[in-house]
Amino acid sequence: MKKVFIITGEYSGDIHGGKVAEILKEQNPDIQIEGIGGENLKNAGAKLFCDHSKMAGFGLSLKMIIDHLSLEKRVTDYILNEYKPDLVLCIDYGTFNLRVAKRLKGHGIKVFHYIPPQVWASRKWRIKGIKKYVDKVLCIFPFEVDMYKEYGIDVHYCGHPLIKQLPDKADRAEFFSRHGLDINKPLVSVFPGSRPLELKFLADTLIGGAKLLQKKHPELQFCISHAPSLNNNIFDKYIKNTDFKVIQGENQALLSVSDSLILASGTVALEASLYQVPMIIGYKGPWILYLAYLLFRCIKKVSLPNIVTGEDIVPELIQSKFTKENICYETERLLYDKEYRELTINKLGHVREKLSDKYSAKEVANCIIDALSKES
Numbered sequence: 001m002k003k004v005f006i007i008t009g010e011y012s013g014d015i016h017g018g019k020v021a022e023i024l025k026e027q028n029p030d031i032q033i034e035g036i037g038g039e040n041l042k043n044a045g046a047k048l049f050c051d052h053s054k055m056a057g058f059g060l061s062l063k064m065i066i067d068h069l070s071l072e073k074r075v076t077d078y079i080l081n082e083y084k085p086d087l088v089l090c091i092d093y094g095t096f097n098l099r100v101a102k103r104l105k106g107h108g109i110k111v112f113h114y115i116p117p118q119v120w121a122s123r124k125w126r127i128k129g130i131k132k133y134v135d136k137v138l139c140i141f142p143f144e145v146d147m148y149k150e151y152g153i154d155v156h157y158c159g160h161p162l163i164k165q166l167p168d169k170a171d172r173a174e175f176f177s178r179h180g181l182d183i184n185k186p187l188v189s190v191f192p193g194s195r196p197l198e199l200k201f202l203a204d205t206l207i208g209g210a211k212l213l214q215k216k217h218p219e220l221q222f223c224i225s226h227a228p229s230l231n232n233n234i235f236d237k238y239i240k241n242t243d244f245k246v247i248q249g250e251n252q253a254l255l256s257v258s259d260s261l262i263l264a265s266g267t268v269a270l271e272a273s274l275y276q277v278p279m280i281i282g283y284k285g286p287w288i289l290y291l292a293y294l295l296f297r298c299i300k301k302v303s304l305p306n307i308v309t310g311e312d313i314v315p316e317l318i319q320s321k322f323t324k325e326n327i328c329y330e331t332e333r334l335l336y337d338k339e340y341r342e343l344t345i346n347k348l349g350h351v352r353e354k355l356s357d358k359y360s361a362k363e364v365a366n367c368i369i370d371a372l373s374k375e376s
Contacts (some may be wrong), residue, residue: 021041285319
């Protein structure tokens with residue numbers, strides 16, 4: 001019986017891991033799967049070593065570092081001394097997963113990394129660790145392939161998981177009716193982030209920009225997305241002075257029915273681009289981290305739609321440009337400048353064109369099965 005161990009660190013990784021585990025089980029019902037994850041991985045038939053709910057973090061704290069180091073040791077001890085899998089699949093969560101891969105090196109266990117660290121964006125030296133400790137990279141962007149091949153790393157392009165996993169656009173009339181929205185008014189939605197520290201640095205300005213927009217354009221209506229990973233008490237203190245409607249647990253539906261979006265930088269921008277909804281991207285952090293980012297970045301674009309296409313499609317309001325006045329101005333352009341709006345929507349269509357229509361999770365599962373069969 002072949003054994004696989006899957007490591008995820010956040011909710012999105014759990015979704016991807018669950019899909020991979022599901023396909024592995026379909027193709028080989030006898031395969032044994034354990035891992036670190038959440039409900040998706042568990043529901044796919046994997047036995048959880050532990051739940052990853054406490055792993056996700058943004059920024060650094062002493063407790064988080066201690067917890068991660070402790071878990072790193074416990075999981076590698078378990079993998080090496082008890083479970084002894086044929087293959088470990090690391091999904092995203094680069095720092096933790098590369099440290100685990102380093103501990104596993106030399107013990108006869110293959111390590112694959114799906115959704116590897118974005119070394120093309122910053123800290124490119126990390127590719128040396130990937131080359132040293134990872135047996136195969138399963139990447140999700142086409143432009144990553146040549147970079148890994150240049151370093152002599154075994155790489156397979158799987159396609160982006162969102163292409164097959166992103167739901168169709170929601171029914172706008174049904175969505176508006178269910179949430180008490182006016183079908184005749186344009187909808188602007190704010191996505192302030194999914195982590196507490198993101199809210200700390202972003203929420204007031206993102207929501208402030210929306211408030212300024214509301215004051216100037218009373219014909220607009222607004223929603224705020226409440227990420228399912230955020231505790232209500234944490235989230236509520238940032239929205240207590242607004243009358244915006246809050247929608248929780250329907251991120252993708254809300255993205256798809258909005259007329260314009262005000263977003264924190266992240267994967268949500270790629271989701272929005274696949275729905276071809278105009279957006280602005282805002283981001284700000286501690287100045288010391290921003291200066292470090294400027295020092296170590298490899299590209300100047302920060303939003304995935306712009307990175308994938310190589311075009312300046314989405315306005316990026318970063319650090320000093322991240323003001324409520326700029327948010328208001330750029331959103332006004334997307335809503336009221338008809339020519340600019342149509343051009344933006346058309347350019348967002350280029351994102352899907354750049355990404356293949358591969359079923360990413362199936363590509364990963366096939367790579368794993370191929371590797372396991374070669375061992376046999």
